[in-house]
Amino acid sequence: xxxxxxxxxxxxxxxxxxxxxxxxxxxxxxxxxxxxxxxxxxxxxxxxxxxxxxxxxxxxxxxxxxxxxxxxxxxxxxxxxxxxxxxxxxxxxxxxxxxxxxxxxxxxxxxxxxxxx
Amino acid sequence: xxxxxxxxxxxxxxxxxxxxxxxxxxxxxxxxxxxxxxxxxxxxxxxxxxxxxxxxxxxxxxxxxxxxxxxxxxxxxxxxxxxxxxxxxxxxxxxxxxxxxxxxxxxxxxxx
Numbered sequence: 124x125x126x127x128x129x130x131x132x133x134x135x136x137x138x139x140x141x142x143x144x145x146x147x148x149x150x151x152x153x154x155x156x157x158x159x160x161x162x163x164x165x166x167x168x169x170x171x172x173x174x175x176x177x178x179x180x181x182x183x184x185x186x187x188x189x190x191x192x193x194x195x196x197x198x199x200x201x202x203x204x205x206x207x208x209x210x211x212x213x214x215x216x217x218x219x220x221x222x223x224x225x226x227x228x229x230x231x232x233x234x235x236x237x238x239x240x
Numbered sequence: 241x242x243x244x245x246x247x248x249x250x251x252x253x254x255x256x257x258x259x260x261x262x263x264x265x266x267x268x269x270x271x272x273x274x275x276x277x278x279x280x281x282x283x284x285x286x287x288x289x290x291x292x293x294x295x296x297x298x299x300x301x302x303x304x305x306x307x308x309x310x311x312x313x314x315x316x317x318x319x320x321x322x323x324x325x326x327x328x329x330x331x332x333x334x335x336x337x338x339x340x341x342x343x344x345x346x347x348x349x350x351x352x
Contacts, residue, residue: 124284154337165242165344166282166327171336179336215281217340228272229329229340231281 125150125220127232135238136206143202144235146216151196156217156229157189166215172199206239213237241266243330245343252318252350260346262328263310271304271311272329272340275322282327285313315348323350 126149136142146155157169170178170191178191192200203210216232243264250258262271269290274282288304288311299316315322325347329340 154339156339166329166342168332168339168341171334171339173336176336179334181334227338228284228287230284231274233281 124230125152125218127216127218127230129214129216129232129235131235132233133236133238135240138207138239140206141202141204142206142237143200144214144216146199146201146232148197148218152218152220153196154219155193155199157191157199157201158215158217158231160213160215160234162212169201169214203237206237208239211237211239241332242341243271243328243343245326245328245346247346248344249347250349252348254320254350254352255317256350258315258318258348260313260315260326260328260348261310262312262330262343263308264330266309268304268306268309268311268330270331271302273302273311273313274327274329274342275324276327276345277324285326318348318350320350320352323348 128147130145155172158166160166168181169184170180172178172191172193174193190202213234213236215234217229220230221227243262246261271288273285276282288302290306302313304311325345327342327345329342331338
């Protein structure tokens with residue numbers, strides 16, 4: 124499976140500011156995904172990011188709040204804009220991949236733990 | 241659209257068995273199972289395809305009943321290392337392609 128890294132691993136931010144999270148993969152992938160996981164909760168899909176096109180956002184998430192860049196096949200960024208305490212969460216990058224035999228699934232990065240004060 | 245998992249939590253002693261269920265209100269073509277330990281990223285366990293069954297991890301296996309639109313994860317002779325939260329994921333299709341959405345999770349606690 125792909126090796127995925129995220130920066131920063133954690134951060135504490137003041138409300139009203141913005142934070143950009145980076146996701147780097149060690150191999151080229153077509154599809155990358157961003158998820159949010161609030162404490163003790165499930166994984167919620169924010170958006171799908173393909174290189175060369177605008178990200179596709181899920182219901183409840185908008186580009187103004189969570190702008191995403193995908194400049195190449197190994198890198199993506201997610202910005203959390205104008206943060207409020209409700210944005211405190213773990214943000215996870217995920218990429219498509221396969222365990223072999225023609226199967227496709229997703230693998231997750233280590234996550235970025237964000238606390239907004 | 242979010243798959244529904246049951247039970248919410250399971251408490252076991254080492255060596256006991258458990259079953260975690262995942263169901264969907266829409267037709268399923270695949271079900272993806274993950275385990276997440278506290279403070280770590282979710283780890284892929286296995287994928288179940290329509291018409292197939294895959295045994296992929298330790299003493300963990302799963303089944304997929306497409307007629308009932310559900311999958312079950314079987315943990316046999318549980319070990320301490322099985323503790324964590326198990327998520328099932330099902331596919332959605334959006335403008336960008338196919339992505340996974342996840343159930344709320346089942347927390348498994350195994351004690352000695």
